[in-house]
Each structure stands twice: as C-alpha cells, then as structure tokens.
Amino acid sequence: MGIIRFLAIAGLIWFGWRTLNNWLKERNSSLEKDRNPSLQADEFSDILEEDPVCGKLVPRSQAVRLEIYGRVFYFCSKECCETFRKEKGEES
Numbered sequence: 647m648g649i650i651r652f653l654a655i656a657g658l659i660w661f662g663w664r665t666l667n668n669w670l671k672e673r674n675s676s677l678e679k680d681r682n683p684s685l686q687a688d689e690f691s692d693i694l695e696e697d698p699v700c701g702k703l704v705p706r707s708q709a710v711r712l713e714i715y716g717r718v719f720y721f722c723s724k725e726c727c728e729t730f731r732k733e734k735g736e737e738s
C-alpha cells in the first residue's frame with residue numbers, strides 16, 4: 647500500500663468524523679430547542695398565511711383567525727380582520 651493511498655484513507659476517515667461531529671452538534675442544538683417550551687409552538691407554527699387585507703405573511707400560530715362562509719382566513723392583526731369582515735359584510 648502506497649503512502650498516497652494511506653493518506654487518502656486517513657483523509658476520508660477524518661472527513662467522515664468531522665461530518666458526523668457537525669451532524670451530532672446540529673442534532674443536539676435542535677433537540678435543545680424542542681426541550682425549551684418557549685420556543686415550542688404548535689405544528690402549524692411555520693406555515694405562513696397571507697393576510698388578504700394588507701398582504702403581509704403571518705405565521706399561522708400568531709395570526710388572527712376568521713372563519714367565514716366555510717373558509718378560514720388569517721390576518722396579521724384584529725384591525726385587518728375587522729376590515730375584512732366589514733368589506734365582506736358590505737358585499738352581501
């Protein structure tokens with residue numbers, strides 16, 4: 647076995663070990679987030695909904711929810727929700 651082949655194998659082992667270490671570190675930090683209740687949100691937390699009034703994107707967990715005509719709308723604030731409801735009310 648030549649020295650070059652030996653170095654290549656050593657390099658591969660080192661690279662694999664480093665990758666595994668990084669992966670474990672990332673995994674640990676995400677587990678810490680899961681354990682922290684303040685960072686824990688419901689399963690829809692990262693789904694963004696577009697506010698139909700102002701066009702802002704709001705995470706579902708923080709949005710103001712309105713069910714109207716069998717549809718669910720999400721708003722960035724109560725003000726937008728009220729505006730939307732008034733507009734819908736005028737239409738019908």
Ligand SMILES: [Zn+2]
Nearest residue numbers: 697700722726
């Ligand atoms: Zn809005």
